[in-house]
Amino acid sequence: MSAEEEAITQARLAVGQVFTPGSPVNERDLFSGRIEQFNFVLDAVTQRGYHAVMYGERGVGKTSLANVITSALDRSGKWIISRVTCDVSDDYASLWRKALQDVVLTRSRPGVGFNAEDTTENGRLVDQLPLELSPDNIRRTLIEMSSASPILIVFDEFDRISSDRTTTLMADTIKSLSDVGVAATVLLIGVADSVAELIEGHASIERVLVQIPMPRMSKDEILDIILKGISRLGMKIDQSACDEVASLSQGLPYIAHLLSLNSVRAALHLDSLLVKSDHVASGMQRALDQWQQSIKVSYYEASKSQQPGHIFKEVLLACALAEVDELGFFTAAAVRAPLRAITKKNYDIPNFARHLKELSEAGRGELLQRVGETRRIRYRFTSPIMRPYVVIRAVAENLIGKAALKQIQKTTTA
Numbered sequence: 001m002s003a004e005e006e007a008i009t010q011a012r013l014a015v016g017q018v019f020t021p022g023s024p025v026n027e028r029d030l031f032s033g034r035i036e037q038f039n040f041v042l043d044a045v046t047q048r049g050y051h052a053v054m055y056g057e058r059g060v061g062k063t064s065l066a067n068v069i070t071s072a073l074d075r076s077g078k079w080i081i082s083r084v085t086c087d088v089s090d091d092y093a094s095l096w097r098k099a100l101q102d103v104v105l106t107r108s109r110p111g112v113g114f115n116a117e118d119t120t121e122n123g124r125l126v127d128q129l130p131l132e133l134s135p136d137n138i139r140r141t142l143i144e145m146s147s148a149s150p151i152l153i154v155f156d157e158f159d160r161i162s163s164d165r166t167t168t169l170m171a172d173t174i175k176s177l178s179d180v181g182v183a184a185t186v187l188l189i190g191v192a193d194s195v196a197e198l199i200e201g202h203a204s205i206e207r208v209l210v211q212i213p214m215p216r217m218s219k220d221e222i223l224d225i226i227l228k229g230i231s232r233l234g235m236k237i238d239q240s241a242c243d244e245v246a247s248l249s250q251g252l253p254y255i256a257h258l259l260s261l262n263s264v265r266a267a268l269h270l271d272s273l274l275v276k277s278d279h280v281a282s283g284m285q286r287a288l289d290q291w292q293q294s295i296k297v298s299y300y301e302a303s304k305s306q307q308p309g310h311i312f313k314e315v316l317l318a319c320a321l322a323e324v325d326e327l328g329f330f331t332a333a334a335v336r337a338p339l340r341a342i343t344k345k346n347y348d349i350p351n352f353a354r355h356l357k358e359l360s361e362a363g364r365g366e367l368l369q370r371v372g373e374t375r376r377i378r379y380r381f382t383s384p385i386m387r388p389y390v391v392i393r394a395v396a397e398n399l400i401g402k403a404a405l406k407q408i409q410k411t412t413t414a
């Protein structure tokens, strides 16, 4: 085998470990950007008496950030770390049982008899906890545990907890841990627009709860993900190909991984260690096929029409390219410019207001969420990964040329 063939084989074997749209990053070397958030979370969790909550859209990289932080603390060897993934069936007691399930208590008992030595006994802490747990039980347990090392407990996917009682008890726990300055920190993570959505009664703990919103990634951070991965594979990528993947990713690392994975595979399939625009084009096609079925179905529902010459696809694309606020909302006015650029027609709001309305209704898959009163109505894609899907599909179907796309993106993104 030639050196090049060997390199191609190695890259083929490794690409699925480097670009992982399905799983969070675990390795510091493959983690990009997020310096500000990293420091913010680290400061919060290491400061006694403070706790933290990290929230943001699905797939922006919350779990990945938590992973690199917990590994950094773990490496220091000074922390006890526990990670819990919440699910819908959890209540307060089950959450804490999960958090404490690996804790082993070692107790020594005095020996029986005059010269007998003391014996030590190991037992699982959870077996000794009462069935019903309260913030007070937890506080006392954590005080005992933290006498040796500080503790960090991460509750990921906290948005899945639907019971207000559970989140209220969690707020009470945080309050009570802070009040006595226990060396135990709680980090809550969840998909939400705001902390209020995640925790009932959060106002009572506002002072001790550091709030860390996770925004989409900047273009540079996304470029870094692509370049780090490509170089790890011993490959190269054309500047234009790299730019395409980055702008189609729309700040979502999940999409950057998905497109990079498929573009690299397309290049390797043609025995090339250099990824070019053509490979990105076929990678895009494969990525579209692999996209969540639910997204494909709602796109179909949204864009089908009996009438010839309808513009649902164009309106959808214009929505996907419209300028958004920090929560992902856009106005009808923001749809106008991209729609004109796509169709080369002078459409105005009355020409597509009906489309926006219908796209927010069940008949068209409720692709958009609609909020606000008349005149102040705003829209947002119900699923954040629908936006890149619409754009990538439009490019793949030639609904918009690459140059036109670049032009629109230049005017709508900072």
Ligand SMILES: Nc1ncnc2c1ncn2[C@@H]1O[C@H](COP(=O)(O)OP(=O)(O)OP(=O)(O)O)[C@@H](O)[C@H]1O
Pocket: 020, 021, 022, 023, 024, 025, 030, 031, 032, 033, 034, 057, 058, 059, 060, 061, 062, 063, 064, 065, 191, 225, 252, 253, 254, 255, 257
């Ligand atoms: N800083 C980063 N550097 C490189 N890749 C990242 C980074 N952050 C996230 N990713 C990648 O993006 C994808 C989504 O990341 P992750 O699972 O951490 O997001 P999340 O916000 O926890 O998602 P969810 O809301 O679904 O739980 C994964 O493929 C992960 O590998």
Ligand SMILES: [Mg+2]
Pocket: 062, 063, 064, 156, 157
């Ligand atoms: Mg996650």
